[in-house]
Amino acid sequence: MTFNVRPDRHFIRPVHRSNRFVLVEVTAPPARSERVRPPVNLAFVLDRSGSMSGEKIRLAKQAIEEGIGRLHDDDRFAIVVYDDRVDVVVHGTLATPDARRTALDRLREIDARGSTNLGEGWLRGAQEVAEALTDEGVNRCLLLTDGLANVGITDRDTLARHAGELRARGVSTTTFGVGEDFDEVLLQSMASAGGGHFYFIADAASIRDHITSEVGETLEIVARGVTLEIGAAEGIRVESLSPYPVNVGRDRTEITLGDLTSDERVEVVLRLNFPYGELGRSTGAAFTLSDRDGVVRGEAKLGWAYADNGANDHQERDRVVDRAVARIFAARARQEAVGLNRHGDYNGARHVVEATARRIRSYAGRDPELRAILGELEGELQVFAAPMMEMDRKHAYASSSYLMNSRMADGKAMKDPNRGGR
Amino acid sequence: MPPDSEYSLQDLSDLAGVTPRTIRYYIAQGLLPSPGKAGPGATYADGHLNRLRLIKRLQREHLPLAEIRTRLAALDDATVAALVEAPASEPPADSAIDYIRAVLGGDASFESTALSRLAAPPASPPPAYAVDIAAPAYRLAEFGPAYTETPTPTPAPDRSQWDRILLAPDVELHVRRPLGRRQHKRVERLIQIARELLEEDQP
Numbered sequence: 001m002t003f004n005v006r007p008d009r010h011f012i013r014p015v016h017r018s019n020r021f022v023l024v025e026v027t028a029p030p031a032r033s034e035r036v037r038p039p040v041n042l043a044f045v046l047d048r049s050g051s052m053s054g055e056k057i058r059l060a061k062q063a064i065e066e067g068i069g070r071l072h073d074d075d076r077f078a079i080v081v082y083d084d085r086v087d088v089v090v091h092g093t094l095a096t097p098d099a100r101r102t103a104l105d106r107l108r109e110i111d112a113r114g115s116t117n118l119g120e121g122w123l124r125g126a127q128e129v130a131e132a133l134t135d136e137g138v139n140r141c142l143l144l145t146d147g148l149a150n151v152g153i154t155d156r157d158t159l160a161r162h163a164g165e166l167r168a169r170g171v172s173t174t175t176f177g178v179g180e181d182f183d184e185v186l187l188q189s190m191a192s193a194g195g196g197h198f199y200f201i202a203d204a205a206s207i208r209d210h211i212t213s214e215v216g217e218t219l220e221i222v223a224r225g226v227t228l229e230i231g232a233a234e235g236i237r238v239e240s241l242s243p244y245p246v247n248v249g250r251d252r253t254e255i256t257l258g259d260l261t262s263d264e265r266v267e268v269v270l271r272l273n274f275p276y277g278e279l280g281r282s283t284g285a286a287f288t289l290s291d292r293d294g295v296v297r298g299e300a301k302l303g304w305a306y307a308d309n310g311a312n313d314h315q316e317r318d319r320v321v322d323r324a325v326a327r328i329f330a331a332r333a334r335q336e337a338v339g340l341n342r343h344g345d346y347n348g349a350r351h352v353v354e355a356t357a358r359r360i361r362s363y364a365g366r367d368p369e370l371r372a373i374l375g376e377l378e379g380e381l382q383v384f385a386a387p388m389m390e391m392d393r394k395h396a397y398a399s400s401s402y403l404m405n406s407r408m409a410d411g412k413a414m415k416d417p418n419r420g421g422r
Numbered sequence: 423m424p425p426d427s428e429y430s431l432q433d434l435s436d437l438a439g440v441t442p443r444t445i446r447y448y449i450a451q452g453l454l455p456s457p458g459k460a461g462p463g464a465t466y467a468d469g470h471l472n473r474l475r476l477i478k479r480l481q482r483e484h485l486p487l488a489e490i491r492t493r494l495a496a497l498d499d500a501t502v503a504a505l506v507e508a509p510a511s512e513p514p515a516d517s518a519i520d521y522i523r524a525v526l527g528g529d530a531s532f533e534s535t536a537l538s539r540l541a542a543p544p545a546s547p548p549p550a551y552a553v554d555i556a557a558p559a560y561r562l563a564e565f566g567p568a569y570t571e572t573p574t575p576t577p578a579p580d581r582s583q584w585d586r587i588l589l590a591p592d593v594e595l596h597v598r599r600p601l602g603r604r605q606h607k608r609v610e611r612l613i614q615i616a617r618e619l620l621e622e623d624q625p
Binding site: 157181248 | 433436437439475479485486507513514516517518519521522523525526599600601602603606607611614615618
């Protein structure tokens with residue numbers, strides 16, 4: 001495994017509240033082939049409202065079949081379907097050959113109909129997982145939908161809060177949004193708060209690929225409940241620009257990275273805000289990486305020195321950090337612009353993108369990668385400043401979400417490039 | 423940091439990680455007290471900073487602004503400071519299964535779980551500073567969050583129900599749910615537009 005912590009700059013100003021950025025890079029260790037994998041405990045929650053009929057539900061059912069096919073006898077699974085009503089098709093059970101056969105028979109009988117009680121469907125799936133929580137394995141509810149929550153609990157914030165509360169109690173949530181009618185902000189916030197992943201599935205044909213890939217990741221998790229703790233000198237404020245759940249205490253900040261799969265690579269971008277200080281004095285912060293089972297462990301310390309304006313203005317910058325920061329701000333601007341565009345505020349969308357581009361330009365210099373990030377963002381200005389197709393909004397939102405969460409362009413885990421992809 | 427620090431709007435914004443515009447909005451909305459003196463030379467104190475930090479923390483727990491306002495109104499500066507400095511992560515007292523059963527069973531107190539963990543655990547006698555958030559009637563009548571399902575223990579037989587949606591402190595929209603998908607989208611849009619219109623200063 002690797003754990004690197006690098007600051008963008010080393011000097012800070014004595015009479016100015018300097019902001020400095022830190023890039024934290026984590027690579028999970030590979031799964032050992034001789035390793036006995038701890039059991040997983042999964043619930044598949046499937047939207048079967050009318051709009052899911054045809055290809056979508058057929059392929060989703062096939063994907064669940066394949067997912068169940070990969071489980072061992074000591075893993076557990078449950079299947080829940082919902083429209084305006086919630087049905088537990090298979091209660092949480094050990095994945096024995098008999099149980100799998102019965103599940104497949106019942107799965108085949110499911111057809112699409114009705115409206116969508118997403119909240120209760122998801123909670124019933126989580127309940128099936130929670131009934132038999134495994135201590136040493138992964139407990140996760142996988143929710144697939146192509147629509148909105150329009151019956152029962154429908155409020156985004158309420159659902160995201162429940163997802164966070166369940167994560168704190170050991171059940172994580174992954175969400176799959178299919179087509180262009182689902183609520184990406186809802187599904188993204190449920191997954192972020194819920195410690196799982198959010199996937200956008202543009203066409204039904206890739207439903208199978210996404211579900212089996214997520215099940216595969218779950219089976220290859222090597223470190224659970226990974227957290228990054230930052231203890232900073234008095235007066236330094238630490239903030240995560242990457243959208244992981246954060247707990248801020250008096251003198252430490254804890255960032256929950258969640259479960260990491262074999263060889264997975266995760267980047268966290270932090271912003272540190274420094275208090276005034278005496279010229280020549282130094283200050284610093286300590287970074288600790290840990291997980292529930294003691295699989296990953298890392299410690300690092302960084303220092304900054306209060307220096308005069310000349311030294312501050314001419315100090316070297318770590319371009320790798322600058323690029324990570326620029327990418328995150330660009331992704332945030334895109335997501336905000338998508339929301340404004342959807343509500344017809346094209347000027348607002350343009351302003352958000354322009355402001356971010358201006359800021360990146362101020363430090364891009366001649367760095368080719370930063371110029372490329374900038375060029376791409378400026379190239380999209382006209383797109384956000386005019387009515388967009390909903391499918392394009394979904395693509396723009398999801399690709400930004402993947403970037404901020406260290407996922408690949410298709411939403412899958414980013415792997416250590418030195419390991420030659422597995 | 424000395425207890426009587428004075429901050430400019432920009433300092434406060436940098437320290438709290440909140441834009442100056444948002445700070446002004448919070449003051450207009452009554453979430454933050456007005457600065458020591460008005461105008462460009464306005465100064466802010468640690469009380470402002472701590473309140474901003476608490477607002478951010480409550481927002482991370484996905485609490486609606488209206489609920490945050492009501493909660494903050496009941497707290498004095500010392501209590502806010504104590505809450506901000508309290509250790510952030512404590513393991514939850516109940517299990518996942520208890521939590522889900524309570525939500526599915528329509529236990530009204532679950533609407534306020536996140537908040538209660540911070541300031542007013544319903545299981546123990548409420549501290550002197552706490553708002554009584556366990557009383558569902560008060561909560562719903564005074565600041566029911568948008569879209570919250572009506573916490574009636576026995577749902578009406580036809581499954582439809584009226585939701586009250588808070589658009590602004592003095593304006594509500596009533597919607598009978600469930601709505602069709604198309605209609606739901608239109609209502610969502612209406613709520614968004616109405617909120618923007620009514621809270622033009624919102625960042």
